[in-house]
Amino acid sequence: MKAFLLLEDGTIFEGNSFGMEGKVVGEVVFNTGMTGYQEVLTDPSYCGQIVCMTYPLIGNYGVNIEDIESLKPQVKGFIVRELCKTPSNWRSIETLNEYLKRNEITGLEGIDTRALTRILRDNGTMKGTIITAEQLENIQEELTNVNSYTVSNPVLQVTTREIKHYEGEGYKIALLDYGLKQNIVRSLLNRGCEVYVFPATATADEVLGVDPDGIMLSNGPGSPRECQFQIDTIKKLIGKKPIFGICLGHQLAALANGANAIKLKYGHRGCNHPVKDIEKDLTYITSQNHGYTIVEESLNKETMTVSHKNMNDGTIEGIKYKNAPLFTVQFHPEASPGPEDTAYLFDEFIKMIDYSKNIL
Template sequence: MSKRYLILEDGSWFEGKAFGAPITEKFGEVVFNTGMTGYQETISDPSYCDQFVVMTYPLIGNYGINRDDFETIQPSISGFIVKEYAEFPSNFRKEWSLDSFLKQKEIPGIANIDTRRLVKKIREQGTMKGVMVESIEDLEAIKARLNDFTFKRDQVQRVSTVKPYVVPGKSERIVLVDFGMKHGILREFTQRHCHITVVPYNTSAEEVLQLKPDGVMLSNGPGDPKDVTVGIELVKGLIGKVPIFGICLGHQLIALACGADTHKMKFGHRGNNHPVKDLRTGEVWMTSQNHGYAVTQESLAQTSLKMTQIALNDDTVEGLEHELYDVFSVQYHPESSPGPQDSNQLFDQFLQKVTGGVTHA
C-alpha cells in the first residue's frame, strides 16, 4: 500500500496507508462513529454526504461487504478512516472486501493512523474540515486550499430521489419524503404491508395531499436543516391535515416548521449505542444515531411542541410531539440499521395514529 495523508483545518496532519479508491485530493468534514459493527450501513448512509467518517473501533471490515445491508445504492460518503481494515474478510454472506467495495464506489480510505488521537482531537475541538492527499511535499499550499474550501449546502438535493416511485402494498398508504432516506425505513413499512409512495425532497404539500396519503413519513438526511427550506414549507402545509412521523432530519424540520430552532453540535451523535430516556414512561432505550445538528431545547417554549424524549449523555432533544395534531418525531433511527431494536415499535405507533387506533404516540 502507498502512503496517504489526512490534513485537518487546525494544521495538524496524520500519515497512513492508502486503501479504497485512488485520489489526488479529496475534501470532507471529519466526524467519528462509535459503532463496533455496521460499517456497511455507515458507508451507505446518505446522511454522511460530504463527510470523512472515522471508525473508533480499531478493526473494520472483518465480515466484508454483502448484498443485503446497504442503506442506499450509491454511497455519498467522502472518505473512510480506520485504524486497521481486514484485507481477507470471512463471512458466509461476504460478496466483496471493504477495500474492493470502496474502489468500486470511488471512495478513498486511509488506514494505520492513530484514530484514538484523531477522535480525541474532534471531541475537544469539534468537527472540522479535512483533506486526503497522496503527498505533502507542498503542505502549506494544501493547507491554504483547505482553509479556502467551503462545502456546498445542497446535500439533500444530491441524495434525494429525482422522481417519485411506488413500493406497492395492500395496507396503509404512506407518502415517504426522501431527504436522504435510509432503505431501512422502507424495509420497516414494507414489512408492515404498507403501500409506499416515495417522493423527492422538494415535493410541495399540495402534491403530497393529492396522493391522498393515510400518513406522511419524513426521512433522515444530511446537512443543516435550515438549508432545506422547501422541507420546512412542506411540513407547515401538512400539519393538521395528515398524521406525520419524522426521523432525524425529518425531526428537525418539524421543529423548524413549528417555530423552534436548531443548532450545530460540537461533534454530533454517530453510533449505535446512545441511551435515550422517554419522559412519559421513564423507559431508557439504546438507539442508533447519526446527526450533527439538534433541536434547541429552549426554543420549544414558544411552540406547540413538547419534548417527549431526551439523550442521557448530553440532554439533546430526542423526541417531539405536537400538542394539537398527530405529529411526532425522533432524532435517532428506530429502523435500527445498524443498531439496537428498542425503538422499532415507533413504526407501529405511527400506523396506529394513521388508522385512528390511538391519539398520541
C-alpha cells in the same frame, strides 16, 4: 501507498491509502459503532463527510449486497485503524478495499484513530483532506483548499429524482426523501404499508395528491436551516395527515413550528447512544447520525413537548405535538445494524393513523 490526513488546524496523521487512491476533502466526523460499516458507508446522511470509525478493526465480514441503505457509498472518505484484508462471512462477495475502489471512494488506514477522535471531541468536527504523499507538495496550499470547502444543498444531492412506489395492502404512506435510509421503507413494508417515496422537492399538493393515510419525513444530511423549501412544505402538510419524522425530518418539523436548531460540537454518530422515553420512563440504546439539535428553549410549550432526551448530553431526542397528529425523533428507530428497541415507534405511527381514521 503512503497517505495523510490533514486537518484544518494543521494536524497531520500519516497512514496508507486504500480504496481509490487520490485526494478528497470533507468534514471529518467519527462513528462509535462496533459494527455496521457497510450501513455507515451507504447512509446518505454522511454526504460530504469523511468518516472515522473508532472501533479498530474494520472490514472483517466483507461487503454483501443486502446490508446497504442506498445504492452506493455516500461518504467522501473513510478512515480506519486497521483494514481487514481477508474477511470471513458467508454473505461476503468482496473486500471493503475492493468495494471502495469499485465505487471510487478514498480510504485511509493505519492512523491513530483514538487520537483523531479525541481531537474532534475536544475541538469539534473539522474539515480535512485525505491526500497521498506524492500529492502533498504544499501544506499551506492544501490547508487553504480545506478551509474553503463547503457542501451546498446536500439534501438535493441525495434525494430521489422521481416518485417511487412500493405495493402494500395496508395504509398508504407518503415518504419524503431527504436522504432516506432504505430500512425506513423496509420497516413500513414489514407493517403491510403501501409506500410512495417523494423527492425532497415535492410540493405539499403533490404529496397530498396520492391521498396518503400518513406522511413520513426521512433522515438526511446537512443543516436543517438550509432546507427552507422543505420547511415551508411541511408547514402546509401539518394537520392534514398524521406525520412521523426521523432525524433531519425531526429537525425540519421543529423548525416548521418555530423552533431553532444549532450545530453540535461533534455530533452523535454510532449505534450505542442512550435515549430516555420520558412518557414510558424507559431508556433505550439507539442508533444516531446527526450534527445538529433542536434548542429546547425555542420550543413553543403550548404546542410542543419533549418526548425523548439524550442521556449523555441532555439534548432533545424527540418531540410530540399537541396541535396536530405529529411526532418526531432525532435517532433512528429503523437502524440496522443496531438496537431494535425503538422500532415500536413505527407501530405508534400506525396507531396514530388508526386513531385519526376513527375520529374523522
